[in-house]
Structure formats: structure tokens, C-alpha cells
Amino acid sequence: MSHHFYDHQSIEEKWLSVWEKQKLFWSTEEQTITAKDQKEYLLFAFAYPSGTGLHVGHVESKTALDIYARFSRMNGKKVFFPVGWDAFGLPAENFAIKSGIPPAVTTKNAIDTFRRQIKRLAISYDWANEITTNHPGYYKWTQWIFLQFYKKGLAYRGIGMVNWCPNDQTVLANEQVVDGKCERCGTQVVQKELEQWYFKITAYTEELLSGLHQVDWPKPTKQQQENWIGKKEGINITYQVEGTQDLTVTCFTTRPETNFGATFIVLAPEHQFVKDILNKKTSLNADQKKQLKKIQAYVKQAAAKTELDRLSEGKKKTGVFTGFYAKNQLNNTLLPIWISDFVLAGFGTGAVVGVPAHDLRDFQFAKAFEIPIVRVISDGEDGLIEREDQVYEDHGKMINSEFLNGLDVLDATAKMIDHLEAKGWGKRVVSYKLRDWLISRQRYWGAPIPIVYDPEGKPHPVKEEHLPWMLPTDVDFKPTGESPLKSSKEFFERTEQLYGKGWTPECDTMDTFVDSSWYFLRYVDSRNPKEFARKDQLNKLLPVDLYLIGPEHIVLHLLYARFFTKFLRDEGYLKFDEPFMKMRHQGMILGPDGKKMSKSKGNVINPDEIIEKYGADTLRIYEMFMGPLEADKPWDPGSVIGIYRFLQRIYALIQSQPATQQSEPGLQKKLHQTLQKVTQDIPQLKFNTAIAALMIMVNTWEETVKKAKRGLSAEDTNIFVKMIAPFAPFFAEEIYHSMFVGDNSEHFTSIHQTEWPVFDPRLTQEDQVTVVIQVNGKVRGQIKVASDQISDRERVLVAAKEEESIIKWITDQHIAKEIYVPGKVINFVLA
């Protein structure tokens, strides 16, 4: 059998170099898509070129989209399938700090490795439009977009908090803070205020929410976007501060009906009222003065805490009394005003009215400071609430609430809101969780923010003719407590030279999420030096038809990219509202132990080794066969061999089957049924079942050759090879050229440029179908029915009753009901 051995090593290398020479699937001017073409823009999540190279997880998602792309092309669509690198970012910079090798160098090497590995996998990318975010030709336009935001007032400067390591004198990213301590030196991380740049994404909040109805995305993804935006409808209730003329505190609540149970008010430490007390803008009585020191200490302590600190303290409530009381005008009770860091300054009004009987956090706070607890909702029990498990946050009947008594919670809420608004004590409001986007990073390896400051320190945009505003190279990567760009002499000299003496550059760089918020736009006109992309190209190719992206950047990246799209639409560049019409997620490939692959666990599978041993085609098909694309699946080292055998068997079969003019009829039928199944499965990304169908076909093919000494005609064999081409591009190309076109043809035609075969509906239908016979819902037998007779109910039922295996179950029994689902099942229900 050795002459039928498929030598994957030499064959894959051979076609790799042929395709490379042909620049197969690289877009060129002639190929540019015209309006009448049916375009398909396939987008794969922007990849960070990590130094460790491609891993098997990349292989899965890239292969899936590649199969889809190849299938679409064979079906006559103009496929746009670009590739690029999200190359700015922390890992390269951290490596530079350790090694001294500039990020530009390590990044280039990493990209070269990735490119080589991806090509080796036969991913049919359009390499003509390859982009990388660290290239000045790219970040010129990232900066240009920043300036458009700036012009419209959507890029602004404000105070922001950063994680700060007092020992290393450096800003830390959230992931560099471990248990509230610096990842490198273990020092307690503190919060520090810095003046930083923001994008006003909140200007688009409502549209970011409503736009989700237009797109075909997995439901959980939409849900998470909605949660992140966090729209809440509620009411702001304003309380008079007792003993003052005009002071008030306004609290946001979604549960105003519980207000008869309010026993205190809590302010965030950053609340304006707190600042006013400390700055003595408010006159204080003797008791209040006594509190002053404690308040000062508490606010200071809260400011020093990181978010992680607050988290790790869990549900233990801390706080301090202000000495002030607010009046609940509903029942004229006085509510003590407290300060606590469990209240977030950024949400609602930064002040909360405490209803300890019906909110767990309020309860914990009330318990900690011995504040009264008043029940206003009955859950069947009307008694005192003394333990956490008695706190009742659900619906029930109102009690102890005067005009609300007896009402259901929902009715009570409506009535209370109307009442508060009528009295002028409250106002309906909508509140969102979504904050503006802080884009400043005190980092080197990113696009410089194109802003310069005049000698008075006032910001000015970098002039467009000075873009790209180049990232300097004469910098010290070692952390000094300041943005690395501050160490660049060239950067400062350049600024003075272009803008005048005493002018200084902005030394922060942009969040890498900015780079990846518009890359799918640049792809369509990637070398354009005059615009970020030509308008006609943008509106012809976009929006993206299918976006395949891991579930890990479901929230931020998508939100930011949608925000950019809507802004550029409003600026007149784009004619669509949503960038990604259809989106799907790939699952994670886990290690053989069922755990996430990681170096430290030693469960990492290296794709290069698999390719060497079994070939790229085997690797591709194995990963597609593992299970549904969206599921997390463990790698099974033993199972790869099954795919290898599958390809070897096909190869041997095609070589050894007897040459015939006509295919064996039953086998031909199977071929068309398989074609139908594969044609339906690929667009649905159901690759695992498509491959199973191909395997069944091969099994039948082998049996047929063995029994009937006949196989498929050359024409039908060609259909099969085309069918397997998107899955195993090397393998299919080899067979196609060695058996059907020969190597001497003048113009090279790849099998991947041929047309997808069409199944014959007459051949996909069976002559006979099996109808299952049940008695009382249990399977007792089956009959074959000719396909053209399946709708003849009486005839089928009579045949079923005469079926030998059925007779004994129904003899002397009264059949009360006869169910017949045509072509499927019969059920005799006995009385």
C-alpha cells in the first residue's frame, strides 16, 4: 500500500510555495469589488502578536473563518478577508523593560513568526491589506480620529484615578495589581489623581443600547452589553438637611416605595456635601464640629483604597456619621447622614437612602452602626428583621407605609413616584452605569496623544500636517514615575521647533483599545495616505458580514468600535449605524486535562508539532471536528490520528478505485446527500457535523468499492474533492492537480477558485423511508415505505398492523388512537 501513502510534508510545502507565488486571494486593483457583486466581509478578531507564537486556540478560530471564506468564494461571493496586528500594548513594553530590546524589534519578530505560521496553516487571508497598529501609516489615522473627537468636544481632559505604586513610582494597569499590591515589588498600591484624556462615549449611550436590536449577535453578548451600559429608571428624591436654610441631599433610588422604611442616608466619600463640610462652607454646630476630624480621616483612608481593596473587604461595612440629619417629608422622620465607601460616587447621585429591611447592604450598614430597621414589605411575615437572611428584597404587600398599605410593590412604586413628583420632592430620572472612556496611558508602546501644550499649559491639537505625530525612539523604558515619553529629548525638541519655545508635548499614549476601534475600517483601503479610507470603499464593503471573536472581548472592544462607527457616521464618513451585523464566538481549546492551557500547568499543545507529524490539513480538520465551534473543548492527543487516517483512506481510495464511466448508483446518491449536508452546515458554522457526514461518505465509498467493485466516476470524485477543499486545502489541491488538471496547464487554476458543486435534488431523496412503529409510545418495529406513498395514511397504517413484530403487541387489543407522522413514526395507543 506504500504507493498510496499521502506524504503530507512535501505536498503541503509544495502548494504553499505555489500559492505564495500566485499571491492567491491577495486583493488587487482589478479584483476591487463593484456594487453589483455580492460581497462578504469576513472579520477575524484583531490579534496581538505575542512572542510565543500561534497556539491551537488561534488555529481553531482562524480555520473556521477560513473554511467559511473558501466556501463563500466557491459560491461566487466576493470575499474580503483581511488580516492585521494589534501590535501596541503592555507585554512588548514589559519585555523591553526587562531585556532592553525595543518593542519595535520584538513586535516585528513576533509578527514575522505569526505570519509564517498562519500561512503554513493555509489561512486564505488577503495579505495585500495587512496592517499593524504600530506603523506610522496606521497610527497617523488613529491620531487623526482623536483630533476629530477633540474638535467636536468629545475628547476632553479630566481628573482620573490611576493605580500607583509608591515604591516603583509608576502607574500600574489593573492586571498588574495583585491583591491590592504591586505585581513587581509587592508594595501596597494607592490611588492617585492624574489629569487625563477621555472620550465622551456617554454621548452615544442611548444609541449604543438601541442599536443592539439591529444586529445578529448571540443573545448573551447583547445582554452583557446592556448590563455594561446599565440603564436604570428610577427617581431622584431630594431631602432637606435639618437645621439649615437651603441645604439638600439628593438620592437616586429604583425602589421609592420603600421610603417609609428609610432610616438613614449614606454619601460616597467623594460627595460634594462631604467636601463642603470639610472646607467649612457649611456652618457647623458643636456636635458637628466634633465629627470633623473623624470625617477627614475616613475620607483620606477611603481615597487611599484601590477598588480591589474595597472588594477584598467584602461585606464588612465601614463609615462615619456627619452630624447632620435629613428630613423625610413623607413621615417627618429625621434620617442621620452617614459617609461610607460602599456607596459609589460615580453611580446615580453618589448618595443613597438606606432602607435596611429591604436591602442587604443597607442592612449590614444599619447593623454595624445600630441604626433602626423598619419593615415596609410583608413576605407573609410581618415581624422584625434581625438577621441577614430575613432581609426581603422581593415583591410583596406594603405595610407600615400609610397611603401605600396593602398595595403590591409594583403598584406602590408607581403611586409613590407620582406622589413624590406631585409634591415636588422627587423627579423621575434615568441612570446609566456607562462612564466616559479614559484613554490616557502612562506608557511608551502606544500611539502618542496628538496634543501639545503652550507655555501656559493650555492644550492645543497637533496640526494635521504634523501627523503622524511620531512615537520617539530615544526613550528610557525603565519606570521612573513619569510617562516614558518624558525622557525623549527629540520629542520635546520637535515640539518646540514646530510650535515655539516653551511648548511641550503630551507624553501619555492612547489605550490600545483606541487602535482596535477602527481597524476594520482601515482594512478596506489600507495604504491610503490621504484619508483613513475612501468613502466609497467603506460604504461598499462595510458593514462586516461576519465577525468571529472570542468571548473575552465581548464588552469593551465591541462597545468602543460601535462608538467610533456612530461618531464617524455623524461626521459624514459612514452610511451605516452598526459595524458588525453578524457575530459569533469561538470557544476555548483546553488542555488534555480539561483546564485552560498555560505554560505553568504544562498542558500547552504546540501546533507546529502537530503540523510536522500529521500536516496542517489534519490539524485543521481535527480542530473543526472536536465539537461545536462555540463550545470549550479539551484537546485529545489520541484523537488527532483519526483525522490523519481519514485523509490517508481517501487518498488510497481515490488511487485504487476501479476507473468507471458511471458511478455506482447508491454511492452517487450518498455523494449528493453528503453534498447537501455539507452545503447546509458550512454557512451555519457547523463544521463538526459536516466532517462527520464526509466520514460517513468515505465509509460508504470503501464498502461499495469492496462489495460492488465500483466506486465513483472521475466527475463524481471531483465533486467529492471540491467538497473537502475548504477543510483540507493542501490535500484537495494535490488531488485536483494530480488527477484532474495535471501540472502542465499553462494557467494555474487552484481548486479553491473553482465552483462549489450543486447537489441534484433527485439524488438526495431516498426511494424508501423507514417508518418507526410504536405501541403506547414504545418502539416495537419498523416498516419500509416507498417515498411516493408516505402520505397515504390508511395504506401505511394497514401495512404497519400486518408487520410481524407488531402483530403480537396489538392482537386482541383495542386501538384507541392511531398517530401517523408521515415518513417518520406511527404510534398505536391501546385503550
Next chain:
RNA sequence: GGCUCGGUGGCGGAAUGGUAGACGCACAACACUUAAAAUGUUGCGUCCUCUGGACAUGAGGGUUCGAGUCCCUCCCGGGCCACCA
């Protein structure tokens, strides 16, 4: 705690409310071989009184002629977010 996805043989997984376990791996026996690998053939959910039958899709209820699939209650696991008033 919130949202969300899932639980089917030894393993990965199939299954528009209609024969549960397709397809692949692993395993076992046999053939070929001096032997091994490779390849081929057969078997492979559990149990029983075994040419048949009973039980089986995390547990328990329900709807239905019929439930892995739909509904309710609960248990377990994964993911994301997390003191959001």
C-alpha cells in the same frame, strides 16, 4: 450576589418534540506478521429469565400519543460582571 451557558457511554460529541448515543478516539478479540507497528474484520450504555425484553440523557415533578429537547422545583459545573442603590 447578578447575568449567562451547560450537565448524554471509558472520552470528545450526534440527535427540526418522533428509532438516544451518528461520527471519531480509546478498549477487546480475530486476521496479516518471526515479532511489533501499520492495515483489515468483528464487538463495544447498563441489567435480565438474551432469536426477546426491562432500564437509561444530573435529581424529582408536569405537559404530550410520544420529552435529551417544552414547563416547574432542586442539585452540580463553567464563563462574564460584581457593594450599581
